[in-house]
Amino acid sequence: MRSARRFGLLAAGTLGSLLLAAASAAAAPNDSTGMQEISNLFWIVAILGVAIGVFVGIVMVITILKFRIRKGHDKPTFNPNRSSHKLEAAWTIIPAIILLVIGMLAFQTLAFTDTLPQHPDxxxxxxxxxxxxxxxxxxxxxxxxxxxxxxxxxxxxxxxxxxxxxxxxxxxxxxxxxxxxxxxxxxxxxxxxxxxxxxxxxxxxxxxxxxxxxxxxxxxxxxx
Ligand SMILES: [Cu+2]
Structure with missing residues (x-):
């Protein structure tokens, strides 16, 4: 339980610092209104991508350490839970929602950059x-x-x-x-x-x- 809490804190801390870095980068002035939209989208996708990468990396390291075969044993000392419908549903639904959100934001950006002005100056x-x-x-x-x-x-x-x-x-x-x-x-x-x-x-x-x-x-x- 303690390792789960530590893991949660680590993930939240990583995501928090990434969000801060990205927010300051996104707040930097852009040279055109279209570029502002494009860079906002870029940072959202970049934050999500890095956060997911970090999350998967942490889970991998924890799993490798926790379920490894220790010295003097020929089987792992922990018996991993090999099937969980709840977990499978979560790792299907959460990425689907993330992709849906990114898709919507991408179309929003495209609608901005690709809609020609009716009365240009x-x-x-x-x-x-x-x-x-x-x-x-x-x-x-x-x-x-x-x-x-x-x-x-x-x-x-x-x-x-x-x-x-x-x-x-x-x-x-x-x-x-x-x-x-x-x-x-x-x-x-x-x-x-x-x-x-x-x-x-x-x-x-x-x-x-x-x-x-x-x-x-x-x-x-x-x-x-
Ligand atoms: Cu040319």
Whole structure:
């Protein structure tokens, strides 16, 4: 009984410190509203994953120590309980509930990141070329800004990005903002984001698109 209590305390302590670490990481500012949602989901899954890993590890160590064959014996000194319907029901139902919750949260995140805004503040056309990105930033007041390689947009506005290519398949990726969309010739893909703070962020191509694919990078400048 005492070992069960000690085990419970250990599990609770581990989970508690993990929760604290994750809460502080999740509270750290993110560079876009979409990235905030994605990182919240990431931390929930990461905490659950690590907590379950730690739990299983502890149970394994306890089981190995408790049911081992001790010196001078040819059988374990404890007789393990080999069947328990209650235990089996618990280890079926609890993981099912955890998966259901993760599934619901994942769909919630997808609904946020994949629902295009009806009235974006800024439209950006991102056009893939071998081997550079071309951008048109179209403001709703009618002004256009054209750029090659680098992109500049204001913070705290909703941006709808139309993505295509003029030659081969490319894929635009702005990791810090959680923006990732394929650029396919003859096809228009759309992705949206809302930068939350000024800064400079990497733009990359993540589709191998030829010899100079590695050089297909740029900088997104988010102005205040
Ligand atoms: Cu490319």
């Amino acid at each position: 800024v439209y950006v056309a991102a056009i893939g070329h071998q081997w550079y990105w071309e951008f048109w930033v179209n403001y709703t007041n009618g002004t256009h800004v054209h750029s090659v390689g680098d992109l500049s947009v204001p913070s705290n506005v909703t941006i709808l990005m139309n993505v295509t290519s003029v030659d081969v398949d490319h894929s635009i990726f702005i990791p810090a903002l959680g923006v990732h969309m394929d650029a396919i010739p003859g096809h228009l893909n759309q992705v949206w984001f809302k930068p939350t703070m000024p800064g400079e962020f990497h733009i990359e191509c993540t589709q191998f698109c030829g010899l100079n694919h590695y050089a297909m990078v740029g900088t997104l400048t988010v102005t205040s």
